[in-house]
Amino acid sequence: MTAVPIGETLDVSLTVNGATVSVDIDPRRSLADVIREEIGLTGTHLGCEHGVCGACTILLDGEPARSCLMLAAQAEGTAITTIEGLATNGEMHPVQQAMHEAMSFQCAFCSPGFMMSTIALLDDNPNPSEKEIREELSGNLCRCTGYESIVEGVETAVKIMGPTR
Amino acid sequence: MKNPQFNYHRPGSLSEALALLDEHGDEAKVLAGGQSLLPVMALRLGRPEHLVDIGALAGLSNITAGPQGTTIQALVRHAAAERSTDIATHAPLVSAAMPHVGHRAIRTRGTVCGSIAHADPAAEMPAVCLAVDATMVAESVAGTREIVATDFFEGYLTTALRPNEILTEVRFPAWSATAGGTVVEISRRHGDYALLGLACLLDVTEGLIANAALSFFGAGGTPIRVAEAEQTLIGRPPNDETFAAAAKAVTEHLEPGSDIHASTNYRRHIAGVLTRRGLAEATSKIGVPA
Amino acid sequence: MAQQTSGLGFTGQRVKRVEDERLLIGEGTFVADIQPEGALHASFVRSPFPHANIRSINVAAARRHPGVAAVLTGAEVNAVTNKFVPFITMDGLYTPLYQAMSDTKVRHIGDPVAIVIAESRYIAEDAAELVEVDYDIVEGIGSIDRALDPSLPQLWEHADGNVLYDGTDTYGEVDTMFTLADRVVTETFTSHRQSNQPMETRGTLVEVDPVTGHLTIHAATQAPHFLKWAVAALTADQSAVSSLRQFIGKKDRRKAFAGAAKDFLKTNGEKMKKADSSGQTYQMKKEKGLLKAMSKMGLGLLAADDYPTVKSIDIGGGFGAKGPVAREDIAVVVAAQKLGKTVQWIEDRVENLADGGHAREEVFTLSLALNNDGTFKALKCDLILDGGAYPSFPISNAATKQLLKVYLPGPYDFKAYQIRGRIVASNKGKVVPYRGPWANECWVRERLIDKAAHELGRDPGDLRLQNMIGEDLPRAAMITGPTLDETNSTKKTLQRAIEMIDYDQLAIDKAEAERRNHRIGLGIASYLEAAPGPPNFGDSVSPGTDMFLFEDGRATVEADGKIVVYTSQSPHGQSHQTTYKQVTADEFGVAMEDVEVVWGNTDRTQFSLLGTGGSRGGPLGAGVLRMTSRQVRQSVVREAANMLEASVGDIVIENGNIHVAGVPSRGITYADVAAKVASTKGVKDGPVFEEELKYEGVGNGGWSVATHVAWVDVDLDTGQVTIPRYLVVEDCGPIINPGIVDGQVRGGVAQGIGAVFYENAYYDEEANLQASTYMDYLVPTAMEIPRIEIEHMETLTDGENDARGTGEGGMIGTPAALTNAVSDALGIEVNEQYLPPARILELAGVIEPD
Numbered sequence A: 001m002t003a004v005p006i007g008e009t010l011d012v013s014l015t016v017n018g019a020t021v022s023v024d025i026d027p028r029r030s031l032a033d034v035i036r037e038e039i040g041l042t043g044t045h046l047g048c049e050h051g052v053c054g055a056c057t058i059l060l061d062g063e064p065a066r067s068c069l070m071l072a073a074q075a076e077g078t079a080i081t082t083i084e085g086l087a088t089n090g091e092m093h094p095v096q097q098a099m100h101e102a103m104s105f106q107c108a109f110c111s112p113g114f115m116m117s118t119i120a121l122l123d124d125n126p127n128p129s130e131k132e133i134r135e136e137l138s139g140n141l142c143r144c145t146g147y148e149s150i151v152e153g154v155e156t157a158v159k160i161m162g163p164t165r
Numbered sequence B: 001m002k003n004p005q006f007n008y009h010r011p012g013s014l015s016e017a018l019a020l021l022d023e024h025g026d027e028a029k030v031l032a033g034g035q036s037l038l039p040v041m042a043l044r045l046g047r048p049e050h051l052v053d054i055g056a057l058a059g060l061s062n063i064t065a066g067p068q069g070t071t072i073q074a075l076v077r078h079a080a081a082e083r084s085t086d087i088a089t090h091a092p093l094v095s096a097a098m099p100h101v102g103h104r105a106i107r108t109r110g111t112v113c114g115s116i117a118h119a120d121p122a123a124e125m126p127a128v129c130l131a132v133d134a135t136m137v138a139e140s141v142a143g144t145r146e147i148v149a150t151d152f153f154e155g156y157l158t159t160a161l162r163p164n165e166i167l168t169e170v171r172f173p174a175w176s177a178t179a180g181g182t183v184v185e186i187s188r189r190h191g192d193y194a195l196l197g198l199a200c201l202l203d204v205t206e207g208l209i210a211n212a213a214l215s216f217f218g219a220g221g222t223p224i225r226v227a228e229a230e231q232t233l234i235g236r237p238p239n240d241e242t243f244a245a246a247a248k249a250v251t252e253h254l255e256p257g258s259d260i261h262a263s264t265n266y267r268r269h270i271a272g273v274l275t276r277r278g279l280a281e282a283t284s285k286i287g288v289p290a
Numbered sequence C: 001m002a003q004q005t006s007g008l009g010f011t012g013q014r015v016k017r018v019e020d021e022r023l024l025i026g027e028g029t030f031v032a033d034i035q036p037e038g039a040l041h042a043s044f045v046r047s048p049f050p051h052a053n054i055r056s057i058n059v060a061a062a063r064r065h066p067g068v069a070a071v072l073t074g075a076e077v078n079a080v081t082n083k084f085v086p087f088i089t090m091d092g093l094y095t096p097l098y099q100a101m102s103d104t105k106v107r108h109i110g111d112p113v114a115i116v117i118a119e120s121r122y123i124a125e126d127a128a129e130l131v132e133v134d135y136d137i138v139e140g141i142g143s144i145d146r147a148l149d150p151s152l153p154q155l156w157e158h159a160d161g162n163v164l165y166d167g168t169d170t171y172g173e174v175d176t177m178f179t180l181a182d183r184v185v186t187e188t189f190t191s192h193r194q195s196n197q198p199m200e201t202r203g204t205l206v207e208v209d210p211v212t213g214h215l216t217i218h219a220a221t222q223a224p225h226f227l228k229w230a231v232a233a234l235t236a237d238q239s240a241v242s243s244l245r246q247f248i249g250k251k252d253r254r255k256a257f258a259g260a261a262k263d264f265l266k267t268n269g270e271k272m273k274k275a276d277s278s279g280q281t282y283q284m285k286k287e288k289g290l291l292k293a294m295s296k297m298g299l300g301l302l303a304a305d306d307y308p309t310v311k312s313i314d315i316g317g318g319f320g321a322k323g324p325v326a327r328e329d330i331a332v333v334v335a336a337q338k339l340g341k342t343v344q345w346i347e348d349r350v351e352n353l354a355d356g357g358h359a360r361e362e363v364f365t366l367s368l369a370l371n372n373d374g375t376f377k378a379l380k381c382d383l384i385l386d387g388g389a390y391p392s393f394p395i396s397n398a399a400t401k402q403l404l405k406v407y408l409p410g411p412y413d414f415k416a417y418q419i420r421g422r423i424v425a426s427n428k429g430k431v432v433p434y435r436g437p438w439a440n441e442c443w444v445r446e447r448l449i450d451k452a453a454h455e456l457g458r459d460p461g462d463l464r465l466q467n468m469i470g471e472d473l474p475r476a477a478m479i480t481g482p483t484l485d486e487t488n489s490t491k492k493t494l495q496r497a498i499e500m501i502d503y504d505q506l507a508i509d510k511a512e513a514e515r516r517n518h519r520i521g522l523g524i525a526s527y528l529e530a531a532p533g534p535p536n537f538g539d540s541v542s543p544g545t546d547m548f549l550f551e552d553g554r555a556t557v558e559a560d561g562k563i564v565v566y567t568s569q570s571p572h573g574q575s576h577q578t579t580y581k582q583v584t585a586d587e588f589g590v591a592m593e594d595v596e597v598v599w600g601n602t603d604r605t606q607f608s609l610l611g612t613g614g615s616r617g618g619p620l621g622a623g624v625l626r627m628t629s630r631q632v633r634q635s636v637v638r639e640a641a642n643m644l645e646a647s648v649g650d651i652v653i654e655n656g657n658i659h660v661a662g663v664p665s666r667g668i669t670y671a672d673v674a675a676k677v678a679s680t681k682g683v684k685d686g687p688v689f690e691e692e693l694k695y696e697g698v699g700n701g702g703w704s705v706a707t708h709v710a711w712v713d714v715d716l717d718t719g720q721v722t723i724p725r726y727l728v729v730e731d732c733g734p735i736i737n738p739g740i741v742d743g744q745v746r747g748g749v750a751q752g753i754g755a756v757f758y759e760n761a762y763y764d765e766e767a768n769l770q771a772s773t774y775m776d777y778l779v780p781t782a783m784e785i786p787r788i789e790i791e792h793m794e795t796l797t798d799g800e801n802d803a804r805g806t807g808e809g810g811m812i813g814t815p816a817a818l819t820n821a822v823s824d825a826l827g828i829e830v831n832e833q834y835l836p837p838a839r840i841l842e843l844a845g846v847i848e849p850d
């Protein structure tokens, strides 16, 4: 039983991009704010803070989730992946490479969310149709691109990663 | 858009959770997936003094589905329900609802019971509960109550749950082998709450409709069944003519509201269209596992 | 001497973005990502009412709240700041002057009345809720009709009702033409309020140097220099002592300021005298004077070292909304100065939807006089624009009105034209430029042409061809003034588009759709856009604006041979870094990695009022860097010729190797030449070669043009519309990077689709905002936006910098093409721009309105 009265803080431990992290926080803080401010990973963006735009999407135990719609306290004991956790040894993840190849983004403010959603999609469905891609990505808003280049980015990722997993 | 202050509780057992709710009554709120509660709090439209995070409660994440019926416990996420082949077989209307609930990332966190407890009139799950006469199981320090769907949804975001109760599970009755059902809706954008939607089922024996449910969401303060339309279906063959008659009855009896997204007349019209589409689709699903 | 380099030919290639190297791995630097230790956070107390007088405000409880550093009321902020004076003036325009915050009256939901500074945004929001404001509610003006009703309360005490401007411009013998024409086709068109909605909201971080008081402002701004200027001007009182001391010490600056002030008084003295008793308001008589004077004053001030440094690195979109200076920016500066601490304000989405910028709420009554053979004679327009509560600063929607005036005749030949324009005030969020702010000129004109075609029984494409300026119907200028040349290839795009439509298939598809209770329709729309336009474009819009339309650029070679170019543009998604590297690398004959592009730091780049906006980044921004780079290269070549003991004419540069033609093995590098010059000059680092230029574009055209074609499929059961095909045939001249141009076009079309079928910044008649979250303001998703087919035509001229802008066009053509297609599908004349499914079914006669 954990109880934190107003004004007091809570220790939260979680794994972020493979590393164990412990933070001492006001329990009302959102996971997104804690990732960005306490943990200092500002690649996860906040576009609306009410669950619609998808810019804050992270992987929570491998599944896509809105980090703006979670208390950091609810992430206790979970493993999360943010955009910063994708590249290995300085080499872009295939989804990042694909989005670069397809010139998917413009301002790229939306891009962390799209890439996390893409990884989740391809995990489940390594060879999605255009309709499936669009359906999955419909939880992420982009104001710059008209989406076509992002859809092409996913298709490119399928080519790089291969249609089976 | 940041959450207001609250006293945070993360009970380790159901009894602790119930005791907290009992102690704090109206001033406490259950936090399940947070997909509805947290945005409301961030907008500072809701400010519970005490937040009781039930996420750590053990033994509340089970799905039990079989020929006798299906039980979905409080911490079953939409995503888990969506993936469950047992639910697809034994409570296909629940499976049919899932892809319509927001987007995948919302379903990762949101719970089926949270959807039901929240009782948004445009949400799918309350209408599904009403369509199949689900039973809500509410627990408090005083014990367990079973509430049938017709009594559960009382008004806009209002249910029969008392402040000291947790919806620990929802039970769906056995699914008839001769039944087919579906969820159809019209929304402005893909993944949005519906402007209006329909959870419907038909049970057809010997070529005639023996049982039917038409449960609308987005048509008023609660999900609404249109008995007059259901009546027109009974004893008739499942064909376009029958469905058209039901659609007509629906548009005559439904009085949906209007907002910036759609007028009353539009919603009423759509209710008819969805009745025809939904019933045709439900018929095609008879005997076909979802 | 262009042949002097044989560059690697990046220009014109689909070169992948260099921005991606940081942005795709989460290493971008958006303003919210800058989190200095100890920074304080701001939250605003905002009006919940559309229109009210403030009786009192009590901040005591908020000030006492733990973690709160300061609470400043509107009055406290306003006492130390100056008034916003929107720049665009027109004869007869009432220009409301307003301040950073509202202290006696609120004019829209979200109007800021106090600012709270606290340790965290969470605490700031807590304290903001503790501020008590006693409002005396006034009836709200929530529609153009209500703004025109003189019996309703007015927003600005000293204005004449809520109509702030009413003026008519006439070109040619319009009445005669209307009398002579065989027929007149008239329609009233209504477009709804839309919002730019960049995915990153606005935001500002103000740092105060503890010793000097110097401000560094990190901001999501399309115009860093203007923000710098504005902060200096609007907070001038505060730093008056220090700035005056500095100022007096510097003769040239004193002279510049005095000259400008004299100029200002000469042109405005009379009006200033007539200023009403409150001293708050005046009417401008001449357009030119104030504009020039103000900017000169500003430029005079600007030289001061004690004015802020504005920095922006990565910006998450803007579409015009981040051009204006936010009132909030000024309040945040005041708070930071008072506290002597770093203060950050990151707007949230709810604030953004209420006050982050709206656009395009306009009503047009348009009449086309034409002959029965289809020949257009004259055009008449009565236009009313809703300007919202506060005109945006510096460029208000008076500029939009002027642009609409110039553009409305479009690429067609008219013998006469008249436009009456009115601007009204309403209790709604401020109106800002939004991607092609004048876009409705295309919408109403192209819609009316379709209506005329229907009345005449003509094919809409055909009627357009008959009247469109082109090789077979040459005109030297638009009737509104701007010069036309071969870059106005609108007709060619239309011809190409028509070739690409399969009319036979369309007929088959239409018949098939009817069997499903669907309707299919096709819509065409053509337009031209000054990007940058001919030299007389600015003056056609608003005399005096020409002086802002230049673009500065600077190119250098540093002592170590590194090539660094500086732009005053403030990219926010347009990939300037990539395109500027392409162009510069080619000019220097080096690899893209050898070039560094500097932007967004006002200490390092030259003044530009506009920053990024107006589709200028390609033609002017890249153009000026090309020209400056060329000059620098020529200096380098001269030096290299000395070093190689050859004549300048014999030197060539290949992939960074500077050598005598035919002897590449004995070449030298930029580093070698730079080192030589550095040692001669006795410098160790910094630029050894440099050039700065002001650039206004070349040629008499500078037009970017397109024809859009939309195919729509309307479900008559549900009113839902899909877009089975969307085609853009566009000509923005030679393309620097097709991947980037295509992205700009598609992004614009997507916003146009959003405008017509999904987005509405809806207010009720009393001006209560109904679309206050993303659950109600519907930005379309990947499921709503189809693939968009793009056909490029690259008309070349003799000019060197032939690239024309492409940032705005996508949005301009789309509402017209879509509503024409819906009209065709339903067999009716659609005269409103917002078509949600319920409205589609009403228009189709399937349902009645409630």
Ligand SMILES: Cc1cc2nc3c(=O)[nH]c(=O)nc-3n(C[C@H](O)[C@H](O)[C@H](O)COP(=O)(O)OP(=O)(O)OC[C@H]3O[C@@H](n4cnc5c(N)ncnc54)[C@H](O)[C@@H]3O)c2cc1C
Binding pocket: A050, A051, A052, B029, B030, B031, B032, B033, B034, B035, B036, B037, B038, B039, B074, B100, B101, B102, B103, B106, B109, B110, B111, B112, B113, B114, B115, B116, B117, B118, B120, B122, B123, B124, B125, B161, B165, B166, B167, B168, B191, B192, B193, B194
């Ligand atoms: C962008 C977006 C789109 C969405 N679209 C849809 C949609 O199309 N259709 C749809 O149905 N929903 C939609 N939702 C809402 C989503 O389905 C929510 O997850 C769900 O409504 C609530 O479940 P939750 O577990 O997240 O509950 P929470 O947000 O944690 O709680 C919601 C309410 O229910 C109460 N509650 C929760 N669980 C219990 C319990 N076991 N016992 C007692 N009280 C409880 C809480 O106290 C609170 O009042 C959307 C949400 C977002 C953010």
Ligand code: FES
Binding pocket: A045, A046, A047, A048, A049, A050, A051, A052, A053, A054, A055, A056, A057, A066, A067, A068, A069
């Ligand atoms: S910031 Fe989380 S969904 Fe928009």
Ligand code: FES
Binding pocket: A105, A106, A107, A108, A109, A110, A111, A141, A142, A143, A144, A145, C199, C316, C317, C573
């Ligand atoms: S690239 Fe700018 S929002 Fe997606």
